[in-house]
Amino acid sequence: MIAERISEITTALPQGVALVAVSKFHPVGRLREAYEAGQRIFAESRPQELAAKVPQLPDDISWHFIGHLQTNKLKLVLPYVSLVQSVDSVHLLEAIDRWGAQNGRVIDVLLEVHIASDATKQGFSPEEIMAITAAEGRGRGREATANDGSRPQTEAEYGHVRLRGLMGMATLTEDETVIERDFQRIQDLFEAVKAAHPDWRWFDQLSIGMSGDWPIALRHGATMVRIGTDIFGPREY
Numbered sequence: 254m255i256a257e258r259i260s261e262i263t264t265a266l267p268q269g270v271a272l273v274a275v276s277k278f279h280p281v282g283r284l285r286e287a288y289e290a291g292q293r294i295f296a297e298s299r300p301q302e303l304a305a306k307v308p309q310l311p312d313d314i315s316w317h318f319i320g321h322l323q324t325n326k327l328k329l330v331l332p333y334v335s336l337v338q339s340v341d342s343v344h345l346l347e348a349i350d351r352w353g354a355q356n357g358r359v360i361d362v363l364l365e366v367h368i369a370s371d372a373t374k375q376g377f378s379p380e381e382i383m384a385i386t387a388a389e390g391r392g393r394g395r396e397a398t399a400n401d402g403s404r405p406q407t408e409a410e411y412g413h414v415r416l417r418g419l420m421g422m423a424t425l426t427e428d429e430t431v432i433e434r435d436f437q438r439i440q441d442l443f444e445a446v447k448a449a450h451p452d453w454r455w456f457d458q459l460s461i462g463m464s465g466d467w468p469i470a471l472r473h474g475a476t477m478v479r480i481g482t483d484i485f486g487p488r489e490y
């Protein structure tokens with residue numbers, strides 16, 4: 254069943270769009286089933302749960318973190334993940350940067366955009382995203398340019414964080430025109446950041462689309478879709 258769902262979804266995804274299997278609240282046996290079906294990217298939203306699952310599964314999995322991350326939980330998350338998709342405050346960005354400096358790592362992150370009409374969602378406004386990326390660009394401008402396009406590590410605003418793109422959610426609604434509008438706004442913002450920083454070749458990831466709305470996200474430039482329920486069924490605990 255899990256294998257069939259993964260195969261159906263990956264068949265529907267265009268080349269270059271990654272399937273992120275959202276495995277939060279599901280027991281490791283189900284993740285193993287997905288792994289055996291070929292799935293290699295999994296996302297979790299709670300630090301303890303992530304840290305408990307990682308050692309029980311093969312080490313060629315790429316783990317992403319997609320939940321609200323408190324700065325006192327970084328050590329449960331950052332050693333294990335290849336991408337933090339849910340950076341939702343400058344405070345968190347700075348803490349991740351410090352952790353990266355202390356541990357000799359550059360952490361790939363997405364900035365979480367708040368665009369949906371729901372009052373509860375986390376994330377930055379489009380204006381904040383433009384301001385943060387502009388500040389990062391000024392930091393980078395002080396550096397000698399590496400001509401291979403690799404990220405110089407020293408003097409950027411956040412020398413141990415690499416901004417890989419944006420993550421966002423549409424309003425939770427059945428109304429497709431509202432979902433279209435939300436994804437369009439996130440895509441426009443993504444394009445605006447790229448246009449402002451044409452040398453950021455690493456800023457190339459747009460994570461939009463969940464179980465209810467991923468086919469719509471594909472029409473708005475998604476490079477990753479984050480799918481839980483459509484793969485694993487309802488969450489178990």
Ligand SMILES: *Cc1c(COP(=O)(O)O)cnc(C)c1O
Nearest residue numbers: 275319463464465479480481482
């Ligand atoms: C839980 C979650 C998902 C997956 O939701 P489904 O509706 O089960 O596909 C995607 N993104 C984030 C940020 C989540 O927290």
